[in-house]
Amino acid sequence: MKTAITEMFGVDVPILAFSHCRDVVAAVSKAGGMGVLGAVAHSDSQLEIDLAWIEDEIGDRPYGVDLIVPAKYAGDDAGGMDLADLVAMIPDEHRAFVDDILRRYEVPELPDDERSGRGLLGSDGAAPFSANRADPQLEIALAHRPALVVNALGPPPAHMIERVREEGRKVGALAGAAQHAERHVNAGVDVIIAQGSEAGGHTGEIGTMVLIPEIVDAVGDAAAVLGAGGIGRGRQMAAAMALGAQGVWCGSVWLTTDEAETHPAVKEKFLAATSADTVRSRSRTGKHARQLVTAWTEEWDRADTPDPLGMPLQPMLVDDAIRRIDRAAHHEGTGANRLANYFVGQVVGTMNESKPAARVVYEMIEEFIESVERLNTQLAD
Amino acid sequence: MKTAITEMFGVDVPILAFSHCRDVVAAVSKAGGMGVLGAVAHSDSQLEIDLAWIEDEIGDRPYGVDLIVPAKYAGDDAGGMDLADLVAMIPDEHRAFVDDILRRYEVPELPDDERSGRGLLGSDGAAPFSANRADPQLEIALAHRPALVVNALGPPPAHMIERVREEGRKVGALAGAAQHAERHVNAGVDVIIAQGSEAGGHTGEIGTMVLIPEIVDAVGDAAAVLGAGGIGRGRQMAAAMALGAQGVWCGSVWLTTDEAETHPAVKEKFLAATSADTVRSRSRTGKHARQLVTAWTEEWDRADTPDPLGMPLQPMLVDDAIRRIDRAAHHEGTGANRLANYFVGQVVGTMNESKPAARVVYEMIEEFIESVERLNTQLAD
Numbered sequence: 001m002k003t004a005i006t007e008m009f010g011v012d013v014p015i016l017a018f019s020h021c022r023d024v025v026a027a028v029s030k031a032g033g034m035g036v037l038g039a040v041a042h043s044d045s046q047l048e049i050d051l052a053w054i055e056d057e058i059g060d061r062p063y064g065v066d067l068i069v070p071a072k073y074a075g076d077d078a079g080g081m082d083l084a085d086l087v088a089m090i091p092d093e094h095r096a097f098v099d100d101i102l103r104r105y106e107v108p109e110l111p112d113d114e115r116s117g118r119g120l121l122g123s124d125g126a127a128p129f130s131a132n133r134a135d136p137q138l139e140i141a142l143a144h145r146p147a148l149v150v151n152a153l154g155p156p157p158a159h160m161i162e163r164v165r166e167e168g169r170k171v172g173a174l175a176g177a178a179q180h181a182e183r184h185v186n187a188g189v190d191v192i193i194a195q196g197s198e199a200g201g202h203t204g205e206i207g208t209m210v211l212i213p214e215i216v217d218a219v220g221d222a223a224a225v226l227g228a229g230g231i232g233r234g235r236q237m238a239a240a241m242a243l244g245a246q247g248v249w250c251g252s253v254w255l256t257t258d259e260a261e262t263h264p265a266v267k268e269k270f271l272a273a274t275s276a277d278t279v280r281s282r283s284r285t286g287k288h289a290r291q292l293v294t295a296w297t298e299e300w301d302r303a304d305t306p307d308p309l310g311m312p313l314q315p316m317l318v319d320d321a322i323r324r325i326d327r328a329a330h331h332e333g334t335g336a337n338r339l340a341n342y343f344v345g346q347v348v349g350t351m352n353e354s355k356p357a358a359r360v361v362y363e364m365i366e367e368f369i370e371s372v373e374r375l376n377t378q379l380a381d
Numbered sequence: 382m383k384t385a386i387t388e389m390f391g392v393d394v395p396i397l398a399f400s401h402c403r404d405v406v407a408a409v410s411k412a413g414g415m416g417v418l419g420a421v422a423h424s425d426s427q428l429e430i431d432l433a434w435i436e437d438e439i440g441d442r443p444y445g446v447d448l449i450v451p452a453k454y455a456g457d458d459a460g461g462m463d464l465a466d467l468v469a470m471i472p473d474e475h476r477a478f479v480d481d482i483l484r485r486y487e488v489p490e491l492p493d494d495e496r497s498g499r500g501l502l503g504s505d506g507a508a509p510f511s512a513n514r515a516d517p518q519l520e521i522a523l524a525h526r527p528a529l530v531v532n533a534l535g536p537p538p539a540h541m542i543e544r545v546r547e548e549g550r551k552v553g554a555l556a557g558a559a560q561h562a563e564r565h566v567n568a569g570v571d572v573i574i575a576q577g578s579e580a581g582g583h584t585g586e587i588g589t590m591v592l593i594p595e596i597v598d599a600v601g602d603a604a605a606v607l608g609a610g611g612i613g614r615g616r617q618m619a620a621a622m623a624l625g626a627q628g629v630w631c632g633s634v635w636l637t638t639d640e641a642e643t644h645p646a647v648k649e650k651f652l653a654a655t656s657a658d659t660v661r662s663r664s665r666t667g668k669h670a671r672q673l674v675t676a677w678t679e680e681w682d683r684a685d686t687p688d689p690l691g692m693p694l695q696p697m698l699v700d701d702a703i704r705r706i707d708r709a710a711h712h713e714g715t716g717a718n719r720l721a722n723y724f725v726g727q728v729v730g731t732m733n734e735s736k737p738a739a740r741v742v743y744e745m746i747e748e749f750i751e752s753v754e755r756l757n758t759q760l761a762d
Binding site: 236 | 558578587621730755757758
C-alpha cells in the first residue's frame, strides 16, 4: 500500500497501534504497521528500558511514542503549585465518596508500601499530566529513535514541537474537532489523529464518520490524517480511508491481544462486552474518557453522588482507589471485580477473541482488501 | 451501480432520502435514488394529496413512506387510555416550566384558531405516535404504490409487516443496535436502516463506524442494510458501503436543499452550524433525538429544570410551544428566534450551502466514485 503515512514512516501498511504495552508495539511494527508506546504511566527508568527493548526487538523498523501534556489543568490558575497544593484542593466530600465506594464494595486496603499514587506520579514527584512530568520523558524518547512523538491530549506545547522537529522526527496530535486540527497544523504538527467519539479514552462527541472528512478538508496537504475511533477491523480501516484518512490509529483492539498486559479480569469483561457497554465518563481522569461501564462508572453517574473533579485532581483522588480495585479484582463475584474497568472504545463489541497482535494486523489488511474489492464490484456492475 | 438495494427497488444509485417534504422525495427519486416521505406530521387527507402528487411527479420511479409506530409508550400500562387521560398525566411543574420559557423569551401567543397541538394529532383526535394514528396512514399508503414502508421508531408491529408484505411491498425499520436488527429480521423486515449516533432525530449512542458492520454481520443475507447517521456526502457513502452496507439512508442533508420546507430561521442556523452544534435531547419527543443546540435545548438541559417527560407526554406538552416559537421565529434577535430548533445530525457541519436536492445526489455519486478510485490507487501502489 502507498499513502502519505506509509511514505512518511516507510511502513508496509498505514496501521498505527497505540498501546501501553511494549510487546504490542513491537509486534505491530514487526507485522508491517507501526506501534506507538503510550508512556504516561511509565517511570523515566521504565521508559528507558522499554524503548531500548523495542528497538532491540524491531531492528530498523519504525515505532512511535505517545506522551500526555495537556495545555492547561485545574492547578494552572494559581501558577507554580506543587503537589501538596493540588492535594489540598480535593474536597472532603469527594474523598468520603471514594472511601464509601471502597467500603461498600469491600475492596481490601493496599499494603503500606504500595500507597500514594505512584502510578500517575513521576519519580520526581511532579504532578501527573504536567510538563514537568513530560519533559524528561521527551528527552528520553529523543535520545532513542522513535519516528513519531505524539501528544495525546490537547495541542503539543511549542517547545515540544521544536525539540521533536529539531531531532528530525515527526510530531503527532489528536483532534476531536476540525478547529483543533487546524490549530495543531498551524503549530507545526505533521500527523493529525482525527479521533471520533467512538474511541476509547479521552474523546469528544463528534462521530468518526463526520469528523474524518471535516478534518481532512480542514488540514489539506499541510499534514497527514489518521482516522481513529471505532477502527478495529479491515472494513473500518477501509471506511476511514474512504473518508479521506491516509491511515488508521487503533488503540482498543490491542487490549484483548495475547501480548497485552490488560488486567485479566478486565480483559474477560472486554471479551464479553457489546458495543453498548461503554460510556464517556469523567470518573477516572477528570476529562471525558470512554471506558467500560462497570459498577465504578455507575457509582459516579448517579444523581446523588458528586460530579468528578477536573484534571489532575480527579486522577489524584482516585489513583489509589483504582490500584486497590485492580489489585483485588481477580476473583469474580467480589466487589473489586464488579468495580474494575478500563478505557476502551465501542469496538469492544467485536473484540470477542484473544489473538496475537500480528494476526489483528493481517486480518485487518485482508478485510480491507475484500472491502475495497466489494466496492469496486458494486460500482462496476 | 449494483447492490442488494438497487436490485430490490430498481434504482440507479442506492441513496434513500428521508424527508417530510414531498418535493425532496420526488427530486431524489427523479435523480436516480429513492425518496421516502416522512408522514408523521401528515393528516390523512394531506398524505393522500402528497402521495398522489409524488406519483404524478416521478412516473414509474419508486418511492417510500415512513410512519412512526412505537412499540410502547407512557400510556401503555393503563391500557385503553384516551387523549384526556394522557393530558392529565402531564405534571403541573412541566406545564409551568414551558410557560416560563415562553414568557421569558417573550414568545407571542398563538391565535385561538391555531391552538391544541394539531401538528401531532390525527384528524380523528387519536394520541400522537399511536397505532390508532398510524393504521389509517398505512392503509392510505398501501392504496398508493410506495415500494417501501418504513417504521421509524422501534419494531414494526406484526400487523403492519403482514399488510405491507401482503401488498407486495418491502418493509423497513431503523436499528441502533445489532440486537434490534436481529429482532426486526426475525419479524420479517426486508430492509434494516443501521443508524448510528451521529444521525438527526431519534438515535442511539453507538457510532455509525461501529454499528454498520455489527448489523451487517448480525443480519447476514436475511435483509438488506442501509447505513445511516453521519451520511451526507460521497465519502461518507463510500465509508458506509466499505463497512458492508448496500446503500445509504440520509435525512439531514435534505433540510438545507432548495426544495425543503425547513423553517427559514432554522435553515439559516443549519447553514451556519458546525458538527459540534447538535445534542441528543429528550426535549421535543420524550425520547433521545439529535437536534440543533439552541436556547430551547439549553433550557431543558439545565440542572435546575425538570427532566423531559416520556413519549407521548413530552410532545403533547411542548407541541403548542414549538408552534408558537416557529410562528414567531422569523426575526433575528427575538426570543423565539433564539429558541427555534429542529432535528438534525452532525453532518449539519458540512451543510453550508442551499442547493437543489438533485445536486446533492449527483455530488454524492461523484465523490463516491472519487473515493473508491483513491482507495484503489492506495491499494495498488
